Amino acid sequence: MAFESFFVSEQPRLVAIALGWSGDVHAAREAAQEALSRAFRDWGRVSALDVPEAWVRRVLINLLIDQQRRQHRDQVLVDRLGPPGLVPAPVHDDEAWWDAVRALPDRQRAVITLHYLEDRSVREVAEILEIATGTVKATLSQARDRLRVMLVEEDLR
Amino acid sequence: MSDMKFERTARHAAAWMRAEAERVADPNAALARLMADESVEGGLDPALPEQAVPARRQRLWVGLASAAAVVAMIVGIVVVGGEQSEAPTLISPATTVEPTPATTPAPTTTPDSTLAPSTTVSPNPDPDVEAPLAGRGIAFVELAALLDVYGGSGIDHACVTDWRCTDLVFDITGAPISFDPTTGTITRHVRNGASFTLPSVDDFTYLVAGGPDNVVYVLQPSSRAESNDLVAYSLADGDAGREIARFPTSYGIGDGELIPSPNGLVTASPSQPGMQPAEIDEIAVPWVDRNGNNVSSPVPVVRADFSGITVTIEGRTWTFADPVEGAYPALRQFMPTFDGGFVGVLQHAADGRTAVVRGWSDGTVETWELPPEVGVFANLEPDRTGRVLIPTGERFIAAQLFAVRDGDFWTERRDFDNEAWTVTYPGLDDYLDANNPGWENDPIGFANALAGRVDSPAETRTIEIINSDADGAEIHVTTEGFLDDDSGFGSRLVVRLRATDQGYRVDQVDRTQACQPGRGHQDYQPAPCI
Numbered sequence: 001m002a003f004e005s006f007f008v009s010e011q012p013r014l015v016a017i018a019l020g021w022s023g024d025v026h027a028a029r030e031a032a033q034e035a036l037s038r039a040f041r042d043w044g045r046v047s048a049l050d051v052p053e054a055w056v057r058r059v060l061i062n063l064l065i066d067q068q069r070r071q072h073r074d075q076v077l078v079d080r081l082g083p084p085g086l087v088p089a090p091v092h093d094d095e096a097w098w099d100a101v102r103a104l105p106d107r108q109r110a111v112i113t114l115h116y117l118e119d120r121s122v123r124e125v126a127e128i129l130e131i132a133t134g135t136v137k138a139t140l141s142q143a144r145d146r147l148r149v150m151l152v153e154e155d156l157r
Numbered sequence: 158m159s160d161m162k163f164e165r166t167a168r169h170a171a172a173w174m175r176a177e178a179e180r181v182a183d184p185n186a187a188l189a190r191l192m193a194d195e196s197v198e199g200g201l202d203p204a205l206p207e208q209a210v211p212a213r214r215q216r217l218w219v220g221l222a223s224a225a226a227v228v229a230m231i232v233g234i235v236v237v238g239g240e241q242s243e244a245p246t247l248i249s250p251a252t253t254v255e256p257t258p259a260t261t262p263a264p265t266t267t268p269d270s271t272l273a274p275s276t277t278v279s280p281n282p283d284p285d286v287e288a289p290l291a292g293r294g295i296a297f298v299e300l301a302a303l304l305d306v307y308g309g310s311g312i313d314h315a316c317v318t319d320w321r322c323t324d325l326v327f328d329i330t331g332a333p334i335s336f337d338p339t340t341g342t343i344t345r346h347v348r349n350g351a352s353f354t355l356p357s358v359d360d361f362t363y364l365v366a367g368g369p370d371n372v373v374y375v376l377q378p379s380s381r382a383e384s385n386d387l388v389a390y391s392l393a394d395g396d397a398g399r400e401i402a403r404f405p406t407s408y409g410i411g412d413g414e415l416i417p418s419p420n421g422l423v424t425a426s427p428s429q430p431g432m433q434p435a436e437i438d439e440i441a442v443p444w445v446d447r448n449g450n451n452v453s454s455p456v457p458v459v460r461a462d463f464s465g466i467t468v469t470i471e472g473r474t475w476t477f478a479d480p481v482e483g484a485y486p487a488l489r490q491f492m493p494t495f496d497g498g499f500v501g502v503l504q505h506a507a508d509g510r511t512a513v514v515r516g517w518s519d520g521t522v523e524t525w526e527l528p529p530e531v532g533v534f535a536n537l538e539p540d541r542t543g544r545v546l547i548p549t550g551e552r553f554i555a556a557q558l559f560a561v562r563d564g565d566f567w568t569e570r571r572d573f574d575n576e577a578w579t580v581t582y583p584g585l586d587d588y589l590d591a592n593n594p595g596w597e598n599d600p601i602g603f604a605n606a607l608a609g610r611v612d613s614p615a616e617t618r619t620i621e622i623i624n625s626d627a628d629g630a631e632i633h634v635t636t637e638g639f640l641d642d643d644s645g646f647g648s649r650l651v652v653r654l655r656a657t658d659q660g661y662r663v664d665q666v667d668r669t670q671a672c673q674p675g676r677g678h679q680d681y682q683p684a685p686c687i
Binding site (some may be wrong): 004007009011012013015016019020025028029032033036037040060062063066093094097098103112116117119131144148 | 162166167168169170171173174175178179181182184185188190191194363385500532
């Protein structure tokens with residue numbers, strides 16, 4: 001498989017995952033770029049994998065989690081130092097839904113993002129994250145429960 | 158919300174996000190940018206070490222580990238001496254940790270308003286002291302103003318970028334270990350503490366823990382790229398920087414943090430509502446000694462339940478209301494203290510409100526909330542003496558936020574024999590018999606109580622259990638970094654305790670000291686300084 005075609009086909013999907021994850025367009029594009037850059041550096045081996053798409057998603061999610069861990073407190077500070085009103089409240093249900101997803105723990109967020117955003121089956125999500133299908137099912141169930149609660153609370157505001 | 162409505166909402170939100178991504182992705186421009194980046198070379202890197210092991214075989218071991226449910230996210234192959242062993246060895250599950258016995262929740266005290274810091278701390282307008290983050294609008298300068306209030310720890314704090322600053326962890330003895338990302342240097346901040354510089358550092362290199370036997374654990378990107386490696390390095394004098402073991406791990410997906418426990422690092426996850434770590438008996442990465450053998454260490458086990466907050470350490474429990482109402486759960490931010498309590502840092506995930514919580518050995522809790530103008534700061538690090546180390550962009554401040562309680566120390570007479578280099582504590586046994594302080598049953602707390610409080614922010618205390626059995630214990634308490642003494646640099650008590658039905662009692666306490674540079678012996682000896 002040519003790397004260029006892999007890149008052009010995967011990049012928008014990776015940006016979507018990263019955007020769903022972080023909500024930051026710039027950070028999403030950079031995370032996707034870094035994941036694809038790592039694929040490029042090791043393309044000889046990545047392209048020989050059964051599912052290179054799963055590999056690059058795993059890299060992306062690890063990058064997002066690492067980045068999130070490092071940036072968490074600084075980002076909190078930036079948010080806090082910003083003048084009131086700089087961060088608008090969600091204007092429609094879609095944004096509210098993704099805001100709720102971003103409040104989930106990492107694993108639940110990864111599972112929800114892959115399952116809904118990418119329409120991945122439980123088995124595919126398990127392969128991408130290298131976890132058991134039972135774990136995916138349980139995590140999906142926990143995430144749905146949490147999202148339901150959060151979205152209802154949002155409705156009540 | 159019904160299942161049908163939930164699914165409809167989710168699918169609609171997914172379609173909307175895909176459309177948003179299509180709008181901003183611009184794959185052709187991104188590809189052109191990658192191809193124009195001269196620092197990125199494409200193709201197969203022939204130097205990749207794991208190519209020696211067929212990928213299929215690695216995947217098999219990974220798959221077996223998952224099937225065995227060792228830790229769903231974390232599997233590994235032990236490598237000793239920096240080379241991959243011929244036969245990959247699965248990280249075996251560690252011994253089961255007994256569940257914490259039920260205890261009566263401790264009473265909660267109202268935060269002591271007298272502990273609230275002055276709200277007159279104001280930004281220092283001097284541009285010369287602005288830290289690297291100032292350019293982004295994050296003024297560490299405001300934190301630097303706290304230096305005058307509390308004093309410096311003697312540990313530098315540096316930043317490469319606005320979110321890439323010095324990591325700080327504490328090893329089993331309580332010794333601070335830092336990783337400076339500007340130089341790649343890892344340092345153990347004690348007298349004659351070793352340091353070394355990592356051969357390569359990138360944005361994802363980060364210090365995870367200091368383990369037993371002077372081994373430090375560093376997360377580094379794997380050359381396989383799809384995951385990180387947790388690398389164990391020696392941090393012993395004369396041997397520092399030698400790679401001892403490498404644990405390929407997909408650490409990061411789902412379970413947010415690795416927490417020290419007696420047999421190694423365990424995963425702690427906020428994904429289980431309430432209690433974390435969810436499965437403390439599943440060791441993700443075992444402790445290794447400098448020979449690469451698995452070892453154990455008496456690391457206090459910390460649990461926290463974030464529905465309300467209950468902290469449990471070694472069977473002792475504290476229950477209190479979340480002072481910031483919705484704190485970001487991070488178990489690493491709860492540090493057991495030598496005096497039998499804990500210090501915790503709680504931060505709100507959304508608005509950054511931050512509070513430091515101090516649990517005392519008697520079960521009470523106090524809270525210190527940050528002055529609003531100081532705001533959130535990155536990586537507030539509690540230490541085992543009960544202080545909080547605050548980064549300023551230049552150095553860490555060691556802040557003793559809570560008034561030390563006399564009951565946690567022996568504050569009466571102590572007699573020093575300067576010939577025999579021993580210490581005696583007249584009246585101690587009578588005091589113990591009459592008052593039964595909690596520390597009489599805890600060898601670390603006992604030794605800490607005899608050593609007295611840490612006086613200045615520049616002082617570091619480490620406590621090491623040399624041996625402990627049913628008959629007694631030998632504990633070394635080292636306190637060093639004396640600012641006000643131009644002769645002595647540090648002192649060490651060698652505390653020998655015997656176990657009795659009423660708790661521990663002192664057999665003998667010996668004293669040694671190390672001198673300031675140029676003022677005599679630099680190691681700990683029963684000899685005077687000049």
